[in-house]
Amino acid sequence: MNTYIVNRMVYSAISMVGLIILVxxxxxxxxxxxxxxxxxxxxxxLRAAFSxxxxxxxxxxxxxWRFLVTLLHLDFGxxxxxxxxxxxxxxxxxxxxxxLAFSAMALALVVAIVAGALAACAPNGILDRLVNVVxxxxxxxxxxxxxxxxxxxxxxxxxxxxxxxxGTLAHWILPIMVLFARPCxxxxxxxxxxxxxxxxxAYVKTARSKGVRSRSIIFVHALRNAMxxxxxxxxxxxxxMINGAVVVEVIFGFPGIGKLMMDxxxxxxxxxxxxxxxxxxxxxxLMNVLIDFAYVALNPxxxxx
Amino acid sequence: MENVTSTTVPVRKTERTSLRQSLDLxxxxxxAVAAVLFxxxxxxxxxxxxxxxxxxxxxxxxxxxxxxPSFAHGWAFVLGADALGRPILLRLFVGAQxxxxxxxxxxxxxxxxxxxxxxxxxYRNDWLGNVxxxxxxxxxxxxxxxxxxIVLYVLTPGIANVILVLAITxxxxxxxxxxxxxxxxxxxxxxxxxxxxxxxxxxxxxxxIRPAVMPTLVxxxxxxxxxxxxxxxxxxxxxxxxxxxxxxxGAMVAQGQSYLGTAWWVAFWPGVAITLTAMSLNLLANxxxxxxxxxxxxxxxxxxxxxx
Numbered sequence: 001m002n003t004y005i006v007n008r009m010v011y012s013a014i015s016m017v018g019l020i021i022l023v024x025x026x027x028x029x030x031x032x033x034x035x036x037x038x039x040x041x042x043x044x045x046l047r048a049a050f051s052x053x054x055x056x057x058x059x060x061x062x063x064x065w066r067f068l069v070t071l072l073h074l075d076f077g078x079x080x081x082x083x084x085x086x087x088x089x090x091x092x093x094x095x096x097x098x099x100l101a102f103s104a105m106a107l108a109l110v111v112a113i114v115a116g117a118l119a120a121c122a123p124n125g126i127l128d129r130l131v132n133v134v135x136x137x138x139x140x141x142x143x144x145x146x147x148x149x150x151x152x153x154x155x156x157x158x159x160x161x162x163x164x165x166x167g168t169l170a171h172w173i174l175p176i177m178v179l180f181a182r183p184c185x186x187x188x189x190x191x192x193x194x195x196x197x198x199x200x201x202a203y204v205k206t207a208r209s210k211g212v213r214s215r216s217i218i219f220v221h222a223l224r225n226a227m228x229x230x231x232x233x234x235x236x237x238x239x240x241m242i243n244g245a246v247v248v249e250v251i252f253g254f255p256g257i258g259k260l261m262m263d264x265x266x267x268x269x270x271x272x273x274x275x276x277x278x279x280x281x282x283x284x285x286l287m288n289v290l291i292d293f294a295y296v297a298l299n300p301x302x303x304x305x
Numbered sequence: 306m307e308n309v310t311s312t313t314v315p316v317r318k319t320e321r322t323s324l325r326q327s328l329d330l331x332x333x334x335x336x337a338v339a340a341v342l343f344x345x346x347x348x349x350x351x352x353x354x355x356x357x358x359x360x361x362x363x364x365x366x367x368x369x370x371x372x373x374p375s376f377a378h379g380w381a382f383v384l385g386a387d388a389l390g391r392p393i394l395l396r397l398f399v400g401a402q403x404x405x406x407x408x409x410x411x412x413x414x415x416x417x418x419x420x421x422x423x424x425x426x427x428y429r430n431d432w433l434g435n436v437x438x439x440x441x442x443x444x445x446x447x448x449x450x451x452x453x454x455i456v457l458y459v460l461t462p463g464i465a466n467v468i469l470v471l472a473i474t475x476x477x478x479x480x481x482x483x484x485x486x487x488x489x490x491x492x493x494x495x496x497x498x499x500x501x502x503x504x505x506x507x508x509x510x511x512x513x514i515r516p517a518v519m520p521t522l523v524x525x526x527x528x529x530x531x532x533x534x535x536x537x538x539x540x541x542x543x544x545x546x547x548x549x550x551x552x553x554x555g556a557m558v559a560q561g562q563s564y565l566g567t568a569w570w571v572a573f574w575p576g577v578a579i580t581l582t583a584m585s586l587n588l589l590a591n592x593x594x595x596x597x598x599x600x601x602x603x604x605x606x607x608x609x610x611x612x613x
Contacts (some may be wrong), residue, residue, distance in 0.1 A: 011442065018443035026452075029459040133336065136591070140583035142535050144542045145558050145576030152569050242448035247539055262543070265454050273455070281446045 008292050012285045016278075020071070023277045024064055033080055033268040054080065067274070076278075077271035081264070086275040089260060094279065097256035100172070100248070101241040104179035109234060112184050116191025117218055117226075123196055131188060139185030143244050147178045147251045164253040175252045179244050183237040190233045191226065198222035227298060235291045239284045330596055337592040340585035347582050351405040354398035362399045363550075366390035374570050385570035387560060393574050396557060400575070404553040404582075407464065408534040411471035416526050419476040423483025424510060428491065438484070441477040449474035450539060457545040464547050467540065471533050478529065479522060486518040493517075527590040531583040538579055554579050 038050055051057040055066060070077060076086040112135075119131035154174060155163040161170045198204065199222050207217050246258035253259075257276055264272040331337055367390055374385040384393040422441075426434035444452075453470045460466045490496060496513050504513070538555025540546040546556055554575040561572025 011439065012446075014439050015442040015446055018439060019446055022443060022447065026455050026459070136587050137580065137584050140531060140535075140580050140587055142538050142542075142555070142558070142576060142579045142583075144539055144555075145572070145579065148558070148562060148565055148572050149576065152565055156566055239446070239448065243450035243536075243539070246448075246450050246454075247542070250543065261451055262454070265451075265458055277447065277451065280448060284446050 005289070005292055005296070009289060012288060016281060016285060019281050020068075020274075020278060021064075023274050024067060025060075027268075027270045027273045028060060028063075033270070037080060071278075076275035079264075079269050079272045081267045081269045081272070086269075086271040087279075089272055090257065090275045090279050093255055093257045093260040093276075094283075096166075096254060097242070097245050097249070097258060098283075100175055100179060100245060100254070100256060101238065103172075104176050105183060105234065105238055105241065107176070108180050108184035108187055108237075109230075111180075112187035112191050113223070113230070116188045117195050117223060119188075119192045120195030120199060121214075121218060128192070131192065135185040135188035135192075137185070138181045139189065141181050141185075143178055143182060144247045144251060146181055147174070147248055150174050150178060151251075164251070166254060171252075175248045175254060178248050179241060182244065183234070183241070186237060187230060187233060190230050194226040194229045195222055198226040201225075224298065228295065231291060231294055231298070235288060238287060242280055242284075327596070331592070334592055336588050340588035340592075343581055343585045344589065347401055347405065347578075347585075350398040350401040352402075354395075354400075355402050358395040358398050362391060362395035364391065373568070384574045385568070387557075387571045388564060388568075393557075393570065396552075397554070397574060397578050400552050400554050400557055401578075403464075403547060403551055404534060404537070404555075404579075407468055407471070407537050407547070407553065408530050411468045411475065411533050411537070412526050412529045414468060414472040415475040415529075416479050416522065418472070419479025420483045420522055422476070423480040424487055424514075426480065427484035427487025428506075428510060428514075434484070437480065441480045444474065445477045449536070453536075453540055454543065454545055457540065462540075462545050462548055464551070467537065467547055471537055471540075474536070475529060475533060478525060482521060482525060483518060486521055487514055490514050490517045524590060524594055527586060527593065531586040531590075534579065534586075535583055 033054070033056070038046060042050075048057065055063060058066070067077075074087070076090075078084065079086050079089055082089060115131045115135070119125075119128040122128055151163050151174065154160050161173050162168075165171055195218075199218070201222075204217055204222055207221050208214075212221070242258065245256055246262060248254065249256040249258040250262055257280060260272065261276045263269075264276065331341065366386075370386065370388065370390045375382070380394075382392050382394070384397070386392055387396070422437050426437040452474055456470045456473075457466060460469075491509075491514060496509060499509055499513050537546060537553065538558070541553050541555030542559045542562075544559065546553060549556075557575035558572045558579075561568070561570075561575070564571050
């Protein structure tokens with residue numbers, strides 16, 4: 001078990017190094033920030049001075065080396081656009097996205113597990129077909145469109161919630177709902193599929209013939225085994241949430257990591273792009289380690305290897 | 306070994322079912338029928354739309370500016386008109402072409418590259434395989450939309466670049482699946498038997514391993530078309546998809562965003578088209594999986610009316 005998790009951690013660490021290299025050079029490819037931050041009629045001397053101050057006049061490999069050295073001190077450099085430490089910007093934006101993503105995912109898991117498990121009890125029954133169609137359609141909704149339509153219906157027509165911005169609890173409802181739709185649909189499909197498999201297995205038949213109540217068969221015996229694929233998919237969806245968060249934060253004007261990254265890419269704010277991607281990847285990395293632990297806890301076959 | 310033979314025999318049978326039988330099975334699942342019909346309409350629109358309605362869908366008419374959905378201006382305006390008075394229904398037909406071409410080409414490209422790399426990684430389980438897997442890990446841990454945004458910001462967003470970016474972000478899916486399947490299949494008796502009889506590596510991979518692995522990958526690819534289409538429309542929505550005068554459904558939603566309060570239909574209908582297409586693809590993929598899975602197939606056959 002220990003070697004399994006250690007192996008996974010070593011692999012993830014290698015991926016992190018690859019990611020750091022990738023993001024550094026990709027960001028440099030977007031062009032020289034001097035063109036964006038100085039007026040169009042800036043003199044060549046001014047441009048050279050700007051490049052020199054920000055270390056952009058050095059060869060790329062030297063810049064990369066400096067970046068690595070400062071990175072070891074957890075210094076991600078300063079934002080060109082906002083003239084504040086990049087790490088500080090990213091860390092202030094991160095909680096917003098985390099709360100959005102976690103509430104959406106928690107809600108999605110609960111709804112998907114209950115709906116999927118109930119649907120699996122009677123395959124092809126009315127409830128099963130209903131769950132199937134609803135989950136398929138919510139997995140097929142483009143999130144930016146769902147965001148616009150929900151703003152139109154709930155904010156413009158019904159006036160139940162504000163259209164965008166932050167502040168009160170009501171501001172969070174629409175963004176969370178929009179982020180919730182797709183993972184919930186996908187997860188419900190997965191839960192249903194793996195529950196149907198689990199319910200037709202031998203140990204469930206044994207439990208039935210022993211006279212165990214059907215509710216505890218479904219939610220204790222079968223669900224625990226059906227959770228393994230669900231956890232895998234939920235983990236994938238969680239990293240996919242960053243994509244959803246970009247769109248949702250841009251539409252709802254939420255000051256999260258997605259909006260920060262969008263703005264930074266447009267303004268060639270290298271320090272913030274690098275810091276944002278690395279912190280996000282570190283969070284995803286941490287989550288994958290947690291998922292591995294959950295796997296080991298749930299699956300004796302890995303635990304006793 | 307009994308295990309292996311008992312699962313492969315029914316699969317063989319499924320592969321032999323005639324077209325007639327598949328259509329029969331399809332007819333029993335009404336949702337799948339609806340999905341297929343809708344997809345046929347979308348494909349026809351993608352093939353013919355720009356030739357039939359290319360002119361009409363681009364005609365600017367200030368009299369029908371943001372016209373509400375009604376029959377007052379003729380059938381082309383049933384779904385209303387956009388900010389330049391162009392009929393939305395016809396623009397949907399025309400936009401279908403780019404939307405479908407982008408999604409399908411990106412899926413095909415990522416499937417070919419991902420499968421090839423996955424075969425190499427699975428068949429040669431050595432350092433090269435490991436390098437390939439780590440590269441896939443890097444791609445997976447990079448939020449795909451951000452990667453696409455950065456790359457498209459560097460390489461101006463033309464059709465080829467958008468396809469390339471969408472394909473790159475989806476390669477790991479095929480790579481991992483193909484590798485896992487190859488690792489499993491190459492240990493099966495028929496492969497080791499062929500190996501002992503002196504079959505070359507190419508022959509082993511092409512004639513023996515590939516046919517066993519492809520059905521899974523094709524099912525994934527069907528689902529991926531829906532996913533990639535949604536990803537592409539997000540890109541278009543954020544303004545980094547293909548640029549005007551070319552457009553996709555996602556770009557149409559983006560154009561309608563500014564008129565949401567006054568003319569909701571401009572942004573609404575393209576989204577409906579995206580949703581219905583993605584949903585049809587998902588339904589179809591589900592049906593294909595059900596039919597090709599001997600353990601699940603009875604569910605469709607059981608629905609047969611009792612008269613036989």
